[in-house]
Amino acid sequence: MLLYDFLKSNYEENEPIFLSDIKIEGMSDVNIRQQIKKLTDEGMIKRFDTGIYFLPKKSIFRSGSQLSKDRVIELKYLQEQDSRCGYVTGLMFANQLGVTTQVPMVFEVVSNKATKDYRETTLANTRVIIRKPRVTVNEENYRILQFLDLLKDIDLYAEISGEELQRCLLQYMKRATLDFAMLEPYLSCYPDKIYRNMYETRLLYGVSS
Numbered sequence: 720m721l722l723y724d725f726l727k728s729n730y731e732e733n734e735p736i737f738l739s740d741i742k743i744e745g746m747s748d749v750n751i752r753q754q755i756k757k758l759t760d761e762g763m764i765k766r767f768d769t770g771i772y773f774l775p776k777k778s779i780f781r782s783g784s785q786l787s788k789d790r791v792i793e794l795k796y797l798q799e800q801d802s803r804c805g806y807v808t809g810l811m812f813a814n815q816l817g818v819t820t821q822v823p824m825v826f827e828v829v830s831n832k833a834t835k836d837y838r839e840t841t842l843a844n845t846r847v848i849i850r851k852p853r854v855t856v857n858e859e860n861y862r863i864l865q866f867l868d869l870l871k872d873i874d875l876y877a878e879i880s881g882e883e884l885q886r887c888l889l890q891y892m893k894r895a896t897l898d899f900a901m902l903e904p905y906l907s908c909y910p911d912k913i914y915r916n917m918y919e920t921r922l923l924y925g926v927s928s
Contacts, residue, residue, distance in 0.1 A: 722746070722754040723763060732776040733784055735791045739770060767791060768843045788826075788843060795842075796830040796849060803858040805830030806865040808850070813869060813876035816891050820878060829868065831856050853908040860905070862895045867905055871913045873920060885921045 725743055730736050741751050755772060758764045765775045767786045776784040797805040806812075809827030813819045825846040833851040840847050856864060869876070870888075877884055892898065899922070906913065917923040 720754070720758070722751065723758055726758075726764065726774060730774055732774045733786055734773060735767065735786060735794050736764070736772045736774070737770060737795070738772065771795075788845060791842065792826055792828065792847065796828045796832055796847075799831065803861050804832060804856055805852070806856065806861045808865060808868045809848070809872075810876060812865060813873075816869065816887060818869075818873070818877045818879060818884060818887055821876075829856065829864070854905065862897060863901055863905055866891070866895070866897060867902060867909060867913065870916050870920070870922070871909050873916050888920055888922060 722741075722743065725741075726736060738752070738755060741755075743751065746754075755764070759766050759772065764772045765786070766772050768791075771786075771791060773786045792807075797803065797807070805828050807815070807827065808829050810819065810821055810823040810825075811827060814821060814823060825848060826842075827848045827850070829850045829852045831852060833849045835849075836851050838849045840849065852864065854860070854864070873884075873888075879887065914923065
C-alpha cells in the first residue's frame with residue numbers, strides 16, 4: 720500500500736504522525752484520510768488522538784507499544800521543521816527544576832504556533848494550555864524566556880526558599896549556561912514583580928547576598 724510504504728519510509732516507530740502533515744503526490748486529502756482509517760482498522764498503525772497516529776513498535780505487552788505524550792507535545796507545539804518554537808512552562812517546568820514536588824495535571828506551553836494569548840485544549844485526555852510568547856521564541860532564547868517565566872511566578876511555585884532556592888536556581892543557570900547579561904534584554908517584557916522575585920531569590924543583577 721502506497722500510504723503505508725510512505726509512512727514506513729518517513730517515520731520511525733513510536734513517532735507521532737500528524738495527519739495534516741501527510742502530503743503524497745497523486746493522493747487527495749480525502750483519500751489519505753480513508754487510507755489512514757483502513758490502516759488503523761487493520762492494526763498497521765495506531766491512533767493516539769484526533770489527527771495523530773503512529774507506527775507501533777513490537778512489544779511484549781498485550782496492549783502494545785504506546786506513544787509518548789511528551790514527544791507529541793514537543794513536535795506539535797515546541798518544534799517547527801527542526802527549529803525551536805516553544806517551551807514548557809508553569810508548574811511542570813518548576814517541577815523539572817526541583818523547586819516544587821507538585822505533579823502537574825496539565826501541560827503548559829508557550830509557542831509561536833499559538834493563535835491566541837491563552838487557549839485550552841485536550842490531548843489524549845490531558846489538559847493542555849497554550850500561550851503566546853512575549854517575544855518570538857527561537858533556539859537562542861527559549862531557555863532564557865522559560866527561566867524568566869519561572870522567576871515571574873516563583874513565589875507561587877516554590878516549596879523551598881532562601882539559600883536552598885537560590886542554589887537550585889543558580890545550578891540550573893549553570894547547566895543551561897545562562898547569566899544575568901543574557902536575561903537583562905528581556906526583563907522589560909515582564910511585569911515589575913519579576914524584579915522583586917529576583918531580589919528575594921538573590922538573583923537580581925546576578926549578585927548573591
